[in-house]
Amino acid sequence: MKFHGNFIGENYSNCVRNNNGTDTGYLPIGIDIQKFAEWNEFFNKNPVTYSYNKFGHRCKNLEDIDLSNYVLFTGCSHTLGCGIPISATYPYSTSKLLQCDYYNLAVTASGIDILIFNLVSWFATVTSTPRAVVIQFPSPDRFATISGDRIRPRGPSWDTDLSILNSIVLRDICGIADTTVTLAKKMIKLITQDKCPIYSVGAFKGVIEPDSVLFSELDKAKDFLHYGIKSNNQLSQDLVKYMSAST
Amino acid sequence: MKFHGNFIGNDDAEKILLNSGGDGPDRCTNDALTQPDDWYYKNVLIDYRHNKFGHRCKNLEDINLSNYILFTGCSHTEGVGLELERSYSYLTSELLQCDYYNLALGGTGIDVLLFNLVAWFSTVKQLPRAVVIQWPDESRFISVEYSSPNIVPIGTWSDDKKFTASIAADSMNGIAASRAILAKKLIEIIIPCPIHYVVIKSQKLPDGLGSKSTFLKVDLARDLAHFGIKSNESLADELATVIKTI
Numbered sequence: 001m002k003f004h005g006n007f008i009g010e011n012y013s014n015c016v017r018n019n020n021g022t023d024t025g026y027l028p029i030g031i032d033i034q035k036f037a038e039w040n041e042f043f044n045k046n047p048v049t050y051s052y053n054k055f056g057h058r059c060k061n062l063e064d065i066d067l068s069n070y071v072l073f074t075g076c077s078h079t080l081g082c083g084i085p086i087s088a089t090y091p092y093s094t095s096k097l098l099q100c101d102y103y104n105l106a107v108t109a110s111g112i113d114i115l116i117f118n119l120v121s122w123f124a125t126v127t128s129t130p131r132a133v134v135i136q137f138p139s140p141d142r143f144a145t146i147s148g149d150r151i152r153p154r155g156p157s158w159d160t161d162l163s164i165l166n167s168i169v170l171r172d173i174c175g176i177a178d179t180t181v182t183l184a185k186k187m188i189k190l191i192t193q194d195k196c197p198i199y200s201v202g203a204f205k206g207v208i209e210p211d212s213v214l215f216s217e218l219d220k221a222k223d224f225l226h227y228g229i230k231s232n233n234q235l236s237q238d239l240v241k242y243m244s245a246s247t
Numbered sequence: 248m249k250f251h252g253n254f255i256g257n258d259d260a261e262k263i264l265l266n267s268g269g270d271g272p273d274r275c276t277n278d279a280l281t282q283p284d285d286w287y288y289k290n291v292l293i294d295y296r297h298n299k300f301g302h303r304c305k306n307l308e309d310i311n312l313s314n315y316i317l318f319t320g321c322s323h324t325e326g327v328g329l330e331l332e333r334s335y336s337y338l339t340s341e342l343l344q345c346d347y348y349n350l351a352l353g354g355t356g357i358d359v360l361l362f363n364l365v366a367w368f369s370t371v372k373q374l375p376r377a378v379v380i381q382w383p384d385e386s387r388f389i390s391v392e393y394s395s396p397n398i399v400p401i402g403t404w405s406d407d408k409k410f411t412a413s414i415a416a417d418s419m420n421g422i423a424a425s426r427a428i429l430a431k432k433l434i435e436i437i438i439p440c441p442i443h444y445v446v447i448k449s450q451k452l453p454d455g456l457g458s459k460s461t462f463l464k465v466d467l468a469r470d471l472a473h474f475g476i477k478s479n480e481s482l483a484d485e486l487a488t489v490i491k492t493i
Contacts, residue, residue: 113426113429121433124437146421146428170409173409174390174413183391187362190253190365191365
């Protein structure tokens with residue numbers, strides 16, 4: 001991750017890459033090819049690329065967004081769409097269904113600190129209010145450490161540094177992770193000022209928001225870790241249904 | 248501390264207290280024994296009046312929002328150990344002949360400071376002439392209790408081992424410093440008016456902290472821990488000079 005202007009984005013900006021986070025650019029080894037033949041064939045034929053805008057976000061540049069009619073998405077790799085083509089990500093298909101534009105602030109492996117940084121920065125610098133904000137809260141035990149230009153995502157599922165893991169455990173015991181969530185939710189209310197509805201998407205059941213629209217695991221992405229194309233498509237349909245029902 | 252409306256403030260909003268942090272009449276009585284006979288604070292009453300958001304200043308609706316300075320920080324800016332009229336925020340605004348609001352809260356760190364600044368700039372549309380930010384100790388944080396509205400400030404004074412272990416680990420791993428860098432960057436994005444920082448000598452600071460003044464310990468406040476009357480006067484003089492040039 002890196003600072004790009006007023007935002008935090010992926011390490012790369014204004015470029016196209018063939019890997020992101022757990023998607024190495026290659027199909028993972030050790031998968032039962034016969035069982036997942038369709039999946040294997042699809043990703044062999046359709047390479048997944050990651051096109052980053054100038055802020056290191058996987059969407060169009062801010063100046064190309066129709067700010068009179070857009071939805072703002074944020075979250076971690078599940079919202080960035082790790083392991084699937086951009087046209088299969090739920091922010092893309094949700095905005096298609098809603099017939100509007102969208103911006104995707106999601107950053108792979110990020111935690112609530114980065115999510116809040118980008119959201120607060122958005123509402124402080126972009127004067128056009130989105131039609132809705134869709135937030136996929138990452139796990140509260142994630143955070144970033146910064147050294148010079150380098151922003152390192154930290155989390156219990158990939159960090160191997162014992163002293164960082166020690167910090168993660170202590171933060172949980174001390175209630176820092178829960179406090180981060182409480183403060184984040186209050187800050188989101190403050191910055192949006194009830195001007196637009198806020199919806200929550202859950203990558204996993206029971207995480208942070210009880211009334212989240214949840215991903216259903218219908219298939220796997222190319223990295224075999226994130227939700228696949230069908231799962232993202234289903235989520236966008238569920239999300240649009242939920243949005244319509246609540247307005 | 249508690250959430251009061253959009254802000255985090257002192258537990259005792261709209262109350263007058265005789266104690267704040269380590270300062271209070273009982274401590275003063277004990278300290279008087281170690282001080283010269285003519286110690287200013289020997290017989291001085293200090294009251295801590297908090298507005299309805301739990302901040303030590305007038306209520307928001309009574310502030311002249313067309314000409315004001317916004318202050319924030321920890322106990323050094325709240326003015327612990329001093330009468331309100333001796334605190335540097337009060338003195339600076341007197342020198343500049345303008346109003347002021349003081350978001351500062353004793354015992355708080357960067358998380359509360361950022362929260363209150365986000366709340367201010369999201370809800371108060373009139374911009375201050377300048378924002379004075381006294382940078383708190385970066386190792387501090389708050390813990391919000393599950394089933395109560397209470398917010399517990401945690402810092403190096405804590406005697407709970409899990410908190411001291413977490414502070415040490417976060418400091419060693421650069422987590423506290425990273426929080427400070429993120430906060431500083433975000434503060435500079437959300438505040439569309441001049442910012443001037445106040446720092447304590449030899450305090451750990453994020454890189455690139457812009458225009459700043461050092462709060463020098465010339466004397467001590469009534470609690471013999473915080474900076475005293477002369478220190479606050481000196482800082483107020485410097486801040487007024489700086490803000491006049493903005």
